[in-house]
Amino acid sequence: MAAPSTTVDVVAPRSSGSDNYLTHDKGVLSWIFTLDHKRIGVMYLCSVLTAFALGGFFALLVRTELLTPQRTIMDHDTYNQMFTLHGAIMVFLVIIPGIPAALGNIIMPLQLGAKDVAFPRLNLASYHLWIVGALFMLSSLAINAVDTGWTFYTPYSTTTSTAVVPAAFGAFILGFSSIFTGLNFIVTMHKLRPPGMTWFRLPLFCWALYSTALIQVLATPVIGITLLMMIVERTLHIGIFDPMLGGDPVLFQHFFWFYSHPAVYIMIVPAFGVIGEIIPVFSRKRIFGYKFIAVSSLAIAFLGFLVWGHHMFVSGQSVLAGTIFSAITFLIAIPTAIKVFNWITTMYKGVIHLDTPMLYALAFLWVFTIGGLTGIFLAVMSVDVHLHDTYFVVAHFHYVMMGGAITAFMGGLHYWWPKFTGKMYEEKVGRVGAALVFVGLNVTFFPQFILGSRGMPRRYYNYLPEFQPLHVLSTLGAYTLGIGFLLTAFYLYKSLKSGKTAPMNPWGGATLEWHCSSPPPYYNFHKPPVVTAGPYDGYENLMYDETISGYVPRKEKIV
Amino acid sequence: MANDDTPQNAEQPKSMQGSSEETPTIAPEDDATAPNPAFEPTEQDEPEQDEQADAVSEDPQQGHEKHEDHGLAHTMPIWMMLAVLGALMALTILTVSVTSFDLGSEGNLVVAMVIATIKAGLVVTFFMHLFWDKKFHLILFLTAVLFVILFLSMSITDRGEYQHNIDLYTNATTPAVGK
Amino acid sequence: MSESISPAIEPKPGHRVPAPAVHEDADHGGHDEHGHGAGPHLAHHFDTYQQQFDAGKLGIWLFLLTEVLFFSGLFCAYTVYRGMHPEVFVYAHYFLNTTMGAINTCVLLVSSLTAAWAVRNAQLAQRKLLVLNIAITIACACTFMVVKFFEYQHKFHDGLLPGPAFHPTEQVWELDAFKKKHPEAAEYAEKLTQLAEHKGDVSAVAGAIDLTRPVTGKFERPTEAQLEPLLKAGVIGPAAEDTTRPSKPRNAHVFFSIYFFMTGLHGIHVLAGIGVWVWLGIRANKGQFGPKYFGPIDYSALYWHLVDLVWIYLFPLLYLIH
Numbered sequence A: 001m002a003a004p005s006t007t008v009d010v011v012a013p014r015s016s017g018s019d020n021y022l023t024h025d026k027g028v029l030s031w032i033f034t035l036d037h038k039r040i041g042v043m044y045l046c047s048v049l050t051a052f053a054l055g056g057f058f059a060l061l062v063r064t065e066l067l068t069p070q071r072t073i074m075d076h077d078t079y080n081q082m083f084t085l086h087g088a089i090m091v092f093l094v095i096i097p098g099i100p101a102a103l104g105n106i107i108m109p110l111q112l113g114a115k116d117v118a119f120p121r122l123n124l125a126s127y128h129l130w131i132v133g134a135l136f137m138l139s140s141l142a143i144n145a146v147d148t149g150w151t152f153y154t155p156y157s158t159t160t161s162t163a164v165v166p167a168a169f170g171a172f173i174l175g176f177s178s179i180f181t182g183l184n185f186i187v188t189m190h191k192l193r194p195p196g197m198t199w200f201r202l203p204l205f206c207w208a209l210y211s212t213a214l215i216q217v218l219a220t221p222v223i224g225i226t227l228l229m230m231i232v233e234r235t236l237h238i239g240i241f242d243p244m245l246g247g248d249p250v251l252f253q254h255f256f257w258f259y260s261h262p263a264v265y266i267m268i269v270p271a272f273g274v275i276g277e278i279i280p281v282f283s284r285k286r287i288f289g290y291k292f293i294a295v296s297s298l299a300i301a302f303l304g305f306l307v308w309g310h311h312m313f314v315s316g317q318s319v320l321a322g323t324i325f326s327a328i329t330f331l332i333a334i335p336t337a338i339k340v341f342n343w344i345t346t347m348y349k350g351v352i353h354l355d356t357p358m359l360y361a362l363a364f365l366w367v368f369t370i371g372g373l374t375g376i377f378l379a380v381m382s383v384d385v386h387l388h389d390t391y392f393v394v395a396h397f398h399y400v401m402m403g404g405a406i407t408a409f410m411g412g413l414h415y416w417w418p419k420f421t422g423k424m425y426e427e428k429v430g431r432v433g434a435a436l437v438f439v440g441l442n443v444t445f446f447p448q449f450i451l452g453s454r455g456m457p458r459r460y461y462n463y464l465p466e467f468q469p470l471h472v473l474s475t476l477g478a479y480t481l482g483i484g485f486l487l488t489a490f491y492l493y494k495s496l497k498s499g500k501t502a503p504m505n506p507w508g509g510a511t512l513e514w515h516c517s518s519p520p521p522y523y524n525f526h527k528p529p530v531v532t533a534g535p536y537d538g539y540e541n542l543m544y545d546e547t548i549s550g551y552v553p554r555k556e557k558i559v
Numbered sequence B: 001m002a003n004d005d006t007p008q009n010a011e012q013p014k015s016m017q018g019s020s021e022e023t024p025t026i027a028p029e030d031d032a033t034a035p036n037p038a039f040e041p042t043e044q045d046e047p048e049q050d051e052q053a054d055a056v057s058e059d060p061q062q063g064h065e066k067h068e069d070h071g072l073a074h075t076m077p078i079w080m081m082l083a084v085l086g087a088l089m090a091l092t093i094l095t096v097s098v099t100s101f102d103l104g105s106e107g108n109l110v111v112a113m114v115i116a117t118i119k120a121g122l123v124v125t126f127f128m129h130l131f132w133d134k135k136f137h138l139i140l141f142l143t144a145v146l147f148v149i150l151f152l153s154m155s156i157t158d159r160g161e162y163q164h165n166i167d168l169y170t171n172a173t174t175p176a177v178g179k
Numbered sequence C: 001m002s003e004s005i006s007p008a009i010e011p012k013p014g015h016r017v018p019a020p021a022v023h024e025d026a027d028h029g030g031h032d033e034h035g036h037g038a039g040p041h042l043a044h045h046f047d048t049y050q051q052q053f054d055a056g057k058l059g060i061w062l063f064l065l066t067e068v069l070f071f072s073g074l075f076c077a078y079t080v081y082r083g084m085h086p087e088v089f090v091y092a093h094y095f096l097n098t099t100m101g102a103i104n105t106c107v108l109l110v111s112s113l114t115a116a117w118a119v120r121n122a123q124l125a126q127r128k129l130l131v132l133n134i135a136i137t138i139a140c141a142c143t144f145m146v147v148k149f150f151e152y153q154h155k156f157h158d159g160l161l162p163g164p165a166f167h168p169t170e171q172v173w174e175l176d177a178f179k180k181k182h183p184e185a186a187e188y189a190e191k192l193t194q195l196a197e198h199k200g201d202v203s204a205v206a207g208a209i210d211l212t213r214p215v216t217g218k219f220e221r222p223t224e225a226q227l228e229p230l231l232k233a234g235v236i237g238p239a240a241e242d243t244t245r246p247s248k249p250r251n252a253h254v255f256f257s258i259y260f261f262m263t264g265l266h267g268i269h270v271l272a273g274i275g276v277w278v279w280l281g282i283r284a285n286k287g288q289f290g291p292k293y294f295g296p297i298d299y300s301a302l303y304w305h306l307v308d309l310v311w312i313y314l315f316p317l318l319y320l321i322h
Ligand SMILES: [Cu+2]
Pocket: A260, A261, A264, A307, A308, A310, A311
């Protein structure tokens, strides 16, 4: 491909200093009421990271309690509240908005070559709703923390004495926040593409966000109405879900999982997008099977809607429905495997640079593959009867959610950190952090597969003494994870204070965000960029310039 | 791919949709009192102003609802709106009056739903402009319907399958709702 | 492909602030016949009014998508409950006021017409007609809510409330609607109730309504005309709350739960619509809408038609049960 990847109004590869989005306006209000997608993204990022710290803190409390078979640090009611809050915070406040609303908000319009998202006010509203939803959810903690598990299953959720309503209402509001983000992204990608940015020149991150947004728009309203019905059931006893009043709790599970299974793809598909960005750049090689990766995101989004009943094999669901859901669940392995194989093929014979983002991407490939394959065990109805509600399930979804989504989130955070902040973090410490997270992750969750297959049920406060060694190992792993994240927080914070100034293109990416200064100017692009090549073309036309520690266009293009 | 929505193909509006009954006016009858900033010319806008003026003088000849590509969107003629309302009213009367006939166990429900769907179709096609609108919007709407059907059909199928378990339970226990 | 990309618009933080087009670059000069500078209603990040309008339109359609799925949960609950407990719906339909539902249907349909008409007015910059049509739409919406209010008041008064608060003041066979349709059955149910209440002869009543037992003493075997409507409405038989005497069907309150939930949620959407139309009416009166900028009217009309659409299904499902 002879052409340079894009022709942009190239500013000299300088960086911050002059006007950029961080310095364009001053004052707290210029942040709270900003309509700039990058600032909204930064606010989302800070909020999500705060929530992540809180959710992680609860996780450590839960793991500490499980050090001994009996009481360790808290009573059983508090334990129930802790794992519920951990789950609810991590799902609704961290993972769902994490990649799309935080990273995506900043990066997607830049990658697209747009000046902003289609509806800046709606974008801001989405963030404000996130704050309101988070406050509601945390108010439950202040009143009498909810103890239903993040799933809010009836009839327990309609009868327990804890503060279910604020937590559920918080999740309801967070749902609308998520819908608005998704809606905004779809319209942005349809209507704000600059000249030459055809659908198949969109970076894979955009494709992933597009698929995610479709799920957000189609599935999230259902959780909205479900939680609303549950709240009304709890307050007015309307008898739709409560069996004592003629309702049907299995129906609640259908409603809940019609959203919540697609929601796991809201969490993981953006992660696929991040990995799809990192791997070609750090392999210095064009992505392999671009169209397959792009379209497989859509396929996953669609298939994700047809499988929700695999959460209900032992809930009283009929065998007929179970069989259908089980069969379709196997199909999802196909588009997922397409992605993994294509990423691996991209690395084949590439020039692999093991920088921090790439380490996270490699960690992702490892843990996500384990998480995905154990999901297939659980999709088999007969196996699920044995494994359902055991630590095997806990390990499986933590490998996917924590090992998949959070690892990719960390990878993306490190990959785009220079772009967001204009500062470089300490690369060597970054690698140590990534290694700690990877080791901690596996030490925490791999023993849980063994625990689960031996019959340790999830959510239990007491357990048989024979399970203790593996529980202790798992807790030690959790502490390692905690140290890894603390270290990461520390060096990222330090980079803001004393990090080296980031070049325009530190990693040699060809997507459009690397054509903006770091941090990007307030208006992203002075002129709409004219795109003439794909997002992963033209690495050969970039060369590393040691004086600025970043990539610059080659003077003479390789033809 | 870029069937409906590549922004670069967006055509700048040249004129408005003409209509059969009224001459569309850029300067409407009451415009003198309230200038309309939506198309108030700025200093640079003079050429456009001319174009619009041209368009106004041309439009009555074009005259029919087929010219949906003029203006930002299609303009629906008044007779059509009134006809749709008439049809909707007639169908409402029909669906009410058909209730007094017994059409078998689920016959009435089926008829009511068919009539409701025809009414919904009229609203979506004409009032909501889907007949003239981008096909992608139609696809979106049908997607919504498809997903509702998916959601309902699986939930209801499953419920039908395990209903006998619930019946066993309710018949074995005393009715729950108290006095 | 770069035909109608506008020249760079000078950045202005304040969004809808009119920003004059700045022709920076000769490359773009040839494509600028339209000379579309950013008008007063063109947001900074859009290049043309068409792009802005299309983005808004796609956005509102996606929003309608979410609305459809939002309501789908209630329709699912309705369908499941109706499929499994038809007797409750037969029972409940005698309590419903079809006239009020029909009036509200017509009112909403008219408002849908005026909303569609308002879009046309905005497109053609007919300010007075636009304000008039918006006013009629608001008036219809308010009428709808007033009728709804009286309906709710009626239901509250008659004890037709959701959940444990469900205590109908009248038994179904005492209702005029039931008596008119099934006079014999009404009389029969009345007789049984009296027997059970005043003479305390519960076992005789139970024998009379339980077809598996032989009839004892006081009653002749009931005719089908007497029995069938009562069985269908769950007043007697296995679905009844009290199997020893005529009573309401088990969990009849769930119908009213669904009824209030569905109509209530729909009513909230109507109220939201009124708010939007009032705001747009004020803006329309200021003459803010014209051929290049009528998006808000169009989008609100689409929302309003969806509210109408939901009602088109709610009406037969809740008021026209046979
Ligand atoms: Cu699932």
